[in-house]
Amino acid sequence: REVETDAPIARFQQYLRINTAHPNPDYAGAVSFLKDQAQAISLQTCILEFVPKKPVLVLTWLGSDPSLPSVLFNSHMDSVPAEPSKWIHPPFSAFKDSNGKIFARGAQDDKCIAVQYIEAIRNLKEKNFVPLRTIHVSYVPDEEIGGFDGAAKFVGSEEFKELNVGFVLDEGQASVTDEFRVFYADRSPWGLMIKAKGAPGHGSRMYDNSAMENLMKSMEAISKFRESQFDKVKAGIAAISEVISINPVYMKAGIPSPTGFVMNVQPSDAEAGFDVRLPPTADPDLVKKRIAEEWAPAIRNMTYQITQTGPIRDYEGRPLMTRTDDSNLWWSAFNQAVAAAGGKLAKPEILSSTTDARFIRQLGIPALGFSPMINTPILLHDHNEFLEDKVFLRGIKVYESIISSLSSFVEESQRNMI
Ligand SMILES: CSCC[C@H](NC=O)C(=O)O
Numbered sequence: 261r262e263v264e265t266d267a268p269i270a271r272f273q274q275y276l277r278i279n280t281a282h283p284n285p286d287y288a289g290a291v292s293f294l295k296d297q298a299q300a301i302s303l304q305t306c307i308l309e310f311v312p313k314k315p316v317l318v319l320t321w322l323g324s325d326p327s328l329p330s331v332l333f334n335s336h337m338d339s340v341p342a343e344p345s346k347w348i349h350p351p352f353s354a355f356k357d358s359n360g361k362i363f364a365r366g367a368q369d370d371k372c373i374a375v376q377y378i379e380a381i382r383n384l385k386e387k388n389f390v391p392l393r394t395i396h397v398s399y400v401p402d403e404e405i406g407g408f409d410g411a412a413k414f415v416g417s418e419e420f421k422e423l424n425v426g427f428v429l430d431e432g433q434a435s436v437t438d439e440f441r442v443f444y445a446d447r448s449p450w451g452l453m454i455k456a457k458g459a460p461g462h463g464s465r466m467y468d469n470s471a472m473e474n475l476m477k478s479m480e481a482i483s484k485f486r487e488s489q490f491d492k493v494k495a496g497i498a499a500i501s502e503v504i505s506i507n508p509v510y511m512k513a514g515i516p517s518p519t520g521f522v523m524n525v526q527p528s529d530a531e532a533g534f535d536v537r538l539p540p541t542a543d544p545d546l547v548k549k550r551i552a553e554e555w556a557p558a559i560r561n562m563t564y565q566i567t568q569t570g571p572i573r574d575y576e577g578r579p580l581m582t583r584t585d586d587s588n589l590w591w592s593a594f595n596q597a598v599a600a601a602g603g604k605l606a607k608p609e610i611l612s613s614t615t616d617a618r619f620i621r622q623l624g625i626p627a628l629g630f631s632p633m634i635n636t637p638i639l640l641h642d643h644n645e646f647l648e649d650k651v652f653l654r655g656i657k658v659y660e661s662i663i664s665s666l667s668s669f670v671e672e673s674q675r676n677m678i
């Protein structure tokens with residue numbers, strides 16, 4: 261193993277050891293580390309605090325023409341929790357095994373890109389590269405819990421407007437093949453709670469409209485719908501991220517039997533909660549209609565509550581999708597930059613889950629999800645999350661190409677002006 265690759269790996273490990281898992285993410289520790297790294301390579305740094313104790317760190321590498329729209333590289337500082345007892349190496353040790361696998365919560369999601377951005381800029385600076393457009397890097401809190409106090413506040417701020425951002429790269433996901441994955445949209449997450457009421461009674465009685473029966477009818481209808489969506493995936497007609505998913509995540513009804521075996525009280529209240537995900541092409545009104553008429557109809561004594569956790573349309577009412585054809589010059593430049601680094605891109609995808617990119621797309625700013633991890637199992641939010649050192653190092657090279665291309669390309673309309 262080469263010595264010059266040791267330092268970036270060590271810095272990656274250092275960042276992974278800062279415990280930014282919920283519910284008590286060490287944002288101060290993360291910001292302090294990243295700020296030191298940025299200052300060591302003479303980047304401008306700025307800390308914004310829209311919500312107390314939830315800092316946003318912005319790094320800036322000024323372009324030679326700062327009037328051009330800038331490029332922003334975003335990553336979130338927080339992680340989901342880890343259960344140490346389920347891991348083969350402690351989740352905040354960033355232990356590197358003999359195969360070069362670095363184990364840590366956040367290794368894939370998404371602390372790799374956080375450090376790769378800085379390492380790529382470090383290398384470009386060493387080569388005396390000068391960007392034409394300004395490059396910004398942002399580190400935001402709270403993505404894993406919806407981004408409301410993080411990216412949402414950041415992109416809605418005056419400070420963000422002043423960055424004059426033309427294009428954003430945010431996190432993506434690992435690829436099990438040798439093709440890099442890229443995401444042009446997220447599915448929109450909804451929380452759905454349905455509640456049923458009904459007459460209580462002796463467990464031996466059969467009667468209509470008990471709360472449990474009403475809820476079970478909904479569960480059946482929801483199950484059928486879920487199957488209809490999943491069947492499309494199984495038949496190869498659609499990707500998982502292209503259908504509507506609905507998964508039960510919570511149920512509550514009745515009083516636990518005091519003896520553990522006598523179950524003879526039919527409850528008067530029953531409720532269930534679901535994780536619902538809508539692809540950008542789905543019609544949210546049709547889903548709402550289905551919920552009101554089939555899954556929680558008032559005629560079955562049911563009520564419901566939908567929690568929409570983020571935007572589903574941009575400020576002009578368009579679905580939140582970034583174009584991945586040559587009508588989007590940012591896409592072309594990105595695509596070419598990955599190829600120039602010797603990388604192959606897989607067909608652009610919709611992301612199954614959600615990232616902060618949705619808040620950017622809501623402004624009408626093009627954003628792609630991209631984390632340069634190939635030949636890597638998808639381990640985000642999983643036990644034993646790891647990233648191999650050589651995959652991490654290759655990613656730095658890919659970002660060098662991306663940063664230099666995106667910061668230098670000039671749109672036709674601007675070409676004559678320069
Ligand atoms: C409801 S917003 C939550 C955002 C979260 N993002 C990453 O996993 C997700 O569940 O997709």
Ligand SMILES: [Zn+2]
Nearest residue numbers: 369370403431
């Ligand atoms: Zn993430």
Ligand SMILES: [Zn+2]
Nearest residue numbers: 369404640641
């Ligand atoms: Zn995540």
